Amino acid sequence: MQILIRDFITGDRIEGYYLIKALNLKTSSNNKKYLDLMLADKSGEVNAKIWDVDQEIEQSYHLGDIIKVRGDVTLWMDQMQLKVIRTRPLEYGEEVDYDSLIPSAPMKGADMLAFIEAKVSALEDIEIKRLLEHVISVNREKLLYYPAAMRNHHAIRGGLLYHLYRMIESGEALCKIYQLNWDLVLAGILLHDIDKLNEMESNELGIVSGYTTDGQLLGHLVTGVVAVDRWCEELSISHEIRRLIQHMILSHHYEPEYGSPKKPHFAEAELLHHLDMIDARIYDIEKATNDLKPGTFSEPIFSLERRRVYRPILEE
Ligand SMILES: [Fe+2]
Ligand SMILES: [Fe+2]
Numbered sequence: 001m002q003i004l005i006r007d008f009i010t011g012d013r014i015e016g017y018y019l020i021k022a023l024n025l026k027t028s029s030n031n032k033k034y035l036d037l038m039l040a041d042k043s044g045e046v047n048a049k050i051w052d053v054d055q056e057i058e059q060s061y062h063l064g065d066i067i068k069v070r071g072d073v074t075l076w077m078d079q080m081q082l083k084v085i086r087t088r089p090l091e092y093g094e095e096v097d098y099d100s101l102i103p104s105a106p107m108k109g110a111d112m113l114a115f116i117e118a119k120v121s122a123l124e125d126i127e128i129k130r131l132l133e134h135v136i137s138v139n140r141e142k143l144l145y146y147p148a149a150m151r152n153h154h155a156i157r158g159g160l161l162y163h164l165y166r167m168i169e170s171g172e173a174l175c176k177i178y179q180l181n182w183d184l185v186l187a188g189i190l191l192h193d194i195d196k197l198n199e200m201e202s203n204e205l206g207i208v209s210g211y212t213t214d215g216q217l218l219g220h221l222v223t224g225v226v227a228v229d230r231w232c233e234e235l236s237i238s239h240e241i242r243r244l245i246q247h248m249i250l251s252h253h254y255e256p257e258y259g260s261p262k263k264p265h266f267a268e269a270e271l272l273h274h275l276d277m278i279d280a281r282i283y284d285i286e287k288a289t290n291d292l293k294p295g296t297f298s299e300p301i302f303s304l305e306r307r308r309v310y311r312p313i314l315e316e
Contacts, residue, residue, distance in 0.1 A: 002100065006043035006291055008073045008080060015070045017090075019101050021045060021207060025058055035061060039069065039082065042103045044291075046073075048082035064203045066090050066101060102205050105158035109144035112161040116190065119168055125183040127237050131228075131245075132190055134235055142197045150200055150208040152303045153280040153287075157206025160196060163283075164189055167275045174275070180268050188248035188272040195224035221259050224249045248272050285309050 002016040022038035028051075035050040035058065048071065050057070061067070067089055071082040090096065105112070117136060123129040136143070148154035148163045156162075167189045175182045199215030200208045214223055225246045232242040248269045253260040264270040281304065288298040292311040300306040 002097070004043040004100070005039070005041050005046045008046060008082075010073050010075045010080065012073045013070070013085075014073060014082070016041075016068070017066055017096050017101060018046075018069055019205070019207070020061060020063055020065045020067060023061055023063055025053070033058070037061070037084075039067075040103070041101050042099070046080055046082050047076075048084050050084045050087065060089060063209055064205055064207050066096055102207075103156040104206065105154075105156055105162035107158070107162060107165065109158045109161055112158065112165045113140070113143060115165060116161070116168065119172075119186060120190075123183045123186065125241075127235075127241050128183045128187045128245075130235055131231060131237055131241075132187060134231060135191065135194060139194065139197055142202075145204050145206050146197055146202055147200075147206045147208060148193060148196060150211070153283040155208070159206065160193060163193070163279055166279045170278060171271065171275045174271060178267065178271070180271060184244060184248070184268045185271060185275075187245050188252070188268060189275065191224060191228060191245055192249050192252045192272060192276065193220060193224070195220040195227055198223060219259050221250055221253065244268075252276055 003012075003014045005018070008014060018039040018041055020037055021040040024036045025033060026036050027033055032051065033053050035053050037048040037050065039046050039048045048069070050061075067087050069082070069084060070086040071084040074081050074083050113136070117133075120129060120132045120136065123132070143161055145157055146161075147156055147159035149159065154160065154163045168186065171185050171189055172182065174180075175185050198212060199220040201210055201212055202208045228242065228246050228249065231237075232245075244266070247262065247265060251260050251262045251264040251269050252273050254263060254273045264273055284301060284303050288301050288304075288309040289311040292298055292309075294311050294313040297308040297310050300308050
């Protein structure tokens with residue numbers, strides 16, 4: 001029976017399907033080769049070792065594969081580790097419950113995209129509407145599964161769309177309160193991270209294997225501004241709309257040390273930054289507290305300035 005990684009107990013022998021989220025070939029101190037794996041399911045990750053590998057074994061494991069594993073749960077330097085006894089790749093036609101294996105957004109990609117498209121089609125500004133419809137149509141396939149990050153917030157299948165979905169929900173409410181231009185805010189939300197689609201390499205399971213060269217050297221703010229330039233050129237969008245959206249992309253990380261060469265210079269850009277922060281931070285807090293017992297603290301969370309997050313004791 002499939003046991004979730006969250007429920008592993010030291011000393012147990014487990015058997016189940018897990019996803020290879022990272023793999024490295026290493027050499028032990030007595031000169032034997034072993035595979036160092038990070039196995040994952042939707043509940044978490046566990047380090048696993050396969051000892052004494054030869055070239056044939058080594059070549060049969062790939063990043064993003066799902067494998068069947070039997071192993072013993074051990075403790076190594078205070079960390080849970082799986083000592084693999086047997087593994088095999090999936091056999092042709094073998095049924096696997098992907099939803100239990102792959103950490104995914106709680107909503108289906110197609111539903112989130114339909115929600116976003118309905119918001120775009122209700123816009124009043126015809127230029128912004130034309131631009132956003134175009135961007136969605138050229139990026140539709142990747143949008144459906146891309147995560148929003150390699151490690152930080154929304155590093156899950158469909159994470160980018162889920163990030164946009166929640167920003168739209170909170171952005172629409174705040175826009176009404178502050179009487180800001182919704183068309184511009186929606187454009188900022190949909191385009192602020194759009195070039196994450198080219199910044200990271202992700203497979204269809206939402207697993208990121210690394211940053212692209214453009215991602216490393218330029219980052220999604222700069223390449224996003226360049227992409228908007230190209231789209232606006234193709235669609236003959238006015239200069240004012242183009243530079244407003246480009247400014248929103250450029251300033252959404254706010255601080256130069258986080259990649260923004262400019263701070264927000266108008267209200268919609270200021271709001272965009274805060275919508276982004278709210279969603280990223282709440283996500284990280286949710287993630288850190290999900291598996292905590294009420295009344296306890298998490299480990300220090302790097303993306304939250306090493307804060308330890310507390311799970312309040314509240315009636316369900
Ligand atoms: Fe960003
Ligand atoms: Fe973002």
